[in-house]
Amino acid sequence: MELQKGAFYLIEDIDPEKIFTAEDFSDEQRMIESMVADFTQNEIIPNLEEIDHQKEGLSRSLLAKAGELGLLSADVPEEYEGGEMGKISSAIITENISAGGSFSVSFSAHTGIGSLPIVLFGTEEQKKRYLPDLATGRKIAAYALTEPMAGSDALAAKTKAVLTEDGKYYVLNGEKIFITNASFADVFVVYAKIDGEKFTAFIVDRDTPGFSIGPEEKKLGIKGSSTCSLIFEDAKVPVENLLGEIGKGHVIAFNILNIGRYKLGLGSVGLSKSAISYATKYALERQQFGIPIAKFGMIQNKLAQMAAKTYASESLIYRLVGNIEEALHGKVDGREIGAAIEEYAVECSISKVHCSESLAYVTDEAVQIYGGYGYTQEFPAERMYRDARINRIFEGTNEVNRLIIPATLLRLGMKGQLPLLQAAQDLAGQLISLQVKTSSGGEVPLEVEFDMLNRAKKLFLLIGGTAAQKYMKKLAKEQEIIEIMANMCIEIYAMESALLRAKKALAKDAASAETKIELAMAYIYDAFPKLENWAKQAIAYMFESNEEVRTNLSIAKRLSKYQPINIIDIRQKIAKKVLEAGKYVV
Structure with missing residues (x-):
């Protein structure tokens, strides 16, 4: 598979054969998928009620069972009792464990952000000491970054580390909040500033003197996951537990967050599929006015749009995981690994935002399909609705991730690593000869839709190029424009991924x-009109004279022109297939 550089999708076309899709799973990966689904169905779902009430020892025992099956070790090298399955297999596990409600949060916190800092950045001695136990579930990991006054702004952390006079320990003082797995974890990856300045990561054992754990938080959703604060009062951490380099904690934190973001996207896709399955089965069973509600057009429309959004999310997330798998191939050095992951920082933020917001839509519609019963704890829609809400906050809020996307693009452009500004400057010449396809005569499937996609990229270059030129370094203060740029980037990546897969x-x-094809078209014709509206808002704000506004609105109108299709018919076809299968289907 040819590797496309991160963010280059905005200025380059790609051969569909070069992307990874869910249809490319190997036989072994299909077996892993089936095994995880069986584990979730047989071991987790029957215990969801007790998990949500945090029955003592239950989540810990289920993690141990998952460890026995090798589900905790996908990202751990074989020499440390790991499975070393690769990022795609790890992604499959993450997606399919998501049907396990709160347990999936405990699982992902352990296997992802909890263990991966040691896998990717630990010394040989640290890996030998910790990874075998983490890979098997003998010990459980947690990740401690967030602080009371430093949420998404990780570098504003106040937790301080000071080296003792004998040079044997770092003494930590401070507090971390909202730490998943805190009540039962054995190993914590903690960030603190050495001498109050050098942001650094540490591995902290549960029995560290001066380290204590606060009470459980009472949460809206994911009630079965443990969420506590960590308190450090002259906590003595051995110097050999310093993780990575002094003052380079941000390298670990940001790259682990990138991984956490795409893994969160995977979990969102899995939960979206579960919600579709439950809602479909209920729609087939529930009768109103003498017929199943699945016969009603509005219900079918909901199911079709739920499926289309999930399809776009699934397409973009496995495209991204395939790229990351390829980028990491053969790399063992922490710096190389960090650089390979950082290459796709834009796509990681995109996947986090798109998948979590698609999930929000899907679970909301699932509750609506259930009607009054969807609001009761007797049926699964209520739990999924509550559990889904945190995903727009986890791993950096969606607002912060929207800030990251344009900021990263502009930084890459300024460094000459992404010729985005040059592409924007070249746009004027391309507009002269621009031809808009409104029909392919039915001879070339998706030809019109790919033309729409290419014009969407040009529309982004128009808005992004204008914003970069007008505001330059002050663009960071223009958050409304940044949000529009981010939204366009997200939708373009989603549309392209859906089309390439089809x-x-x-x-x-x-x-x-x-x-x-039907799912891709259902998504494209819903998303594409949004781009023109965003562009109009940006143009009206950025240009001062009426003439400039009119000129650029005319360009935007031409770039966003499209011929509506019979989208209702397409959605009816999708709904029919979903109802026949009783679940999400591609």
């Missing part, structure tokens, strides 16, 4: 590609 399937087997 086209790749079409090249292999036209019959099996039918549903993917």
Whole structure:
């Protein structure tokens, strides 16, 4: 698979054969998928009520069972009792464990942000000491970054570390909040500033003197996951537990957050599929006015749009995981690994935002399909609705991730690593000869939609290029424009991923590609009109003279022109297939 550089999707086209899709899973990966689904169905779902009431020892015992099956060790090298399955297999596990409600949060915190800092940045001695126990579930990990006055602004942390006179310990003082797995974790990756200045990571054992754990937080959702504060009062951490380099904690934190973001996206996709499955089955069973509500057009429309959003999320997340898997191939050095992950920082933020917001839509519609019963704890929609809400806050709020996307693009552009500004400057010449396809005569499937995608990229270059030129270094203060730029980037990546997946399937087997094409089109024709509206808002704000506004609105109108299709018919076809299968289907 040819590797496309991070963020280059905005200025380059890509061959559909070069992207990874869920249809590319190997037989072994399909077996892993089935095993995780069985574990979730048989071990977790029957215990959801007791998990949500935090029955003592239950989550810990289930993590141990997952460890026995090798589900905790996908990202751990074999020499440390790991499975070393690769990022795609790890992604499959993350997606399919998500049906386990709160337990999936405990699971992901351990296998992802809890263990990966040691996997990727630990010394050989640290890996030998900790990873075998973490890979098997003999010990459980947690990740401690957030502080009372430093939420998404990680570098504003106040927790302080001071080296003792004998040079044997770092003494930590401070507090961390909202730490998942805190009540039962054995190993904590903690960030503190050495001498109040050098942001650094440490591995802290549970029995460290001066280290204590606060009470459980009472939460809206994910009630079964442990969430506590950590208190450090002259906590003595051995110097050999310093993780990575002094003053380089941000390298670990930001790269682990990037991984956490795409893994959160995977969990959101899995939970979206679960919600569709529950809502579909209920719609088939529930009768009103003498017929199942699944017969009603409005219910079918909901199911189709739930499926289309989930399809776009699934397409972009596995495209990203495939790129990361390829980028990490053969890399063992922490700096190389960090650079490879950072390459896709934009896409990691995109996946976090898109997948979590698609999940919010899907679970909300699931509650609506259940009607009054969806608001009761007797049915699963209520739990999924509450559990889904945290995903727009976890791993950096969606607002912060929207800030990250344009900021990263502009930084890459200024460094010459992404010729975004040059592409924006070249746009004027391209507009002269621009041809808008409104029909392919039915001979070339998706030709019109790919033309829409290419014009969407040009529309982004128009808005992004204008913003960069007008505001330059002051752009960071123009958050409304940044949000519009981020929204356009997110939708373009989602549309492209959905189209590329459908086209790749079409090249292999036209019959099996039918549903993917329908899902892609259902998504595209819902998303594409949003781009023009965002562009109009930005143009009206950025340009001062009426003439400039009119000129650029005319350009935006041309770039966003499209011929509406019979989207209702397409959604009806999707809904029919979803109802026949009783679940999300591609």
